[in-house]
Amino acid sequence: MRCGGGADRREILGLADEALAAWGQFGAPLAAWLSHPGVRTFVAVGGDTVAGFLMVGLVPVLGGRSRVDAEVLAVAVWPAARGRGVGDLLMGEAVAWLVERARVLPIRRVGLSTAVDNGAAQTLFRRHGFEVAGVRRRYYSTGQDAYRMFLRLSPRGGP
Ligand SMILES: CC(C)(COP(=O)(O)OP(=O)(O)OC[C@H]1O[C@@H](n2cnc3c(N)ncnc32)[C@H](O)[C@@H]1OP(=O)(O)O)[C@@H](O)C(=O)NCCC(=O)NCCS
Numbered sequence: 001m002r003c004g005g006g007a008d009r010r011e012i013l014g015l016a017d018e019a020l021a022a023w024g025q026f027g028a029p030l031a032a033w034l035s036h037p038g039v040r041t042f043v044a045v046g047g048d049t050v051a052g053f054l055m056v057g058l059v060p061v062l063g064g065r066s067r068v069d070a071e072v073l074a075v076a077v078w079p080a081a082r083g084r085g086v087g088d089l090l091m092g093e094a095v096a097w098l099v100e101r102a103r104v105l106p107i108r109r110v111g112l113s114t115a116v117d118n119g120a121a122q123t124l125f126r127r128h129g130f131e132v133a134g135v136r137r138r139y140y141s142t143g144q145d146a147y148r149m150f151l152r153l154s155p156r157g158g159p
Contacts, residue, residue: 008043009034011050019076023115024141026074033057033073042093044077044086052077054090056098058107068105070098070153072112075121087124095128099153108154113139113146125149 009031016030033039033055044052054075060068072094077086098110113136114121130149139146 002043002045003040008041008050008053012041012043012053015050015053015076015078016074019078020074022142023144030055030074039073040094040097042090042097044090046081046086050078051081052086052090054087054094056094056110058101058105066106068107070101070107070110072110075124082120087120088127091124091128095151102153108152110151110153112149114149115140115144116147117144122147122149125151 012034013027013031016026020026034041036057038059039055039057042054042056043050052075055073057071057073058068059071060066072091075087075090077090095110098107101107110130112125112130114125116135128151130151132147133150134148136146136148138144
């Protein structure tokens with residue numbers, strides 16, 4: 001497990017193309033996020049190849065109560081490597097990193113969106129403490145609805 005760098009770019013984008021195709025085309029935003037300073041990409045490596053990746057974004061928000069919004073932007077594992085805990089490992093690393101960041105930044109919760117019929121992803125997210133907060137109708141360009149899910153990092157914080 002390590003952080004993704006420029007050398008992983010092609011593999012990450014190829015995996016995203018295949019694994020996320022059911023919900024739309026995410027190549028352009030993912031390519032931009034890969035080199036965005038507010039985005040961290042965790043990569044699980046098997047041998048010399050990327051088995052899976054997970055991207056997290058942090059956005060500072062000014063307001064009555066300033067905060068930093070954290071979002072799991074994407075997670076994917078190659079089909080041949082699924083069901084062996086790679087997703088679990090990636091999410092565990094990401095959550096541990098966010099908990100560490102929340103010691104110095106006002107990150108109160110982590111959000112994500114996932115298709116309502118994506119059982120494998122929901123199993124993974126629930127196992128790491130994410131709970132469904134609502135439904136976004138026709139969230140994906142392909143027309144599917146998405147669950148909005150959150151993991152609370154601070155028991156007292158958050159809207
Ligand atoms: C979601 C994904 C990242 C999980 O990766 P993974 O390496 O297979 O994850 P893990 O092996 O750690 O765990 C998968 C869990 O889902 C469960 N699962 C698999 N298929 C399932 C299904 N159809 N319904 C419910 N749970 C399912 C597995 O049993 C396992 O849970 P368990 O360990 O409690 O048995 C992977 O399936 C994937 O890349 N899917 C396509 C891309 C995607 O959906 N990304 C998320 C978009 S929000």
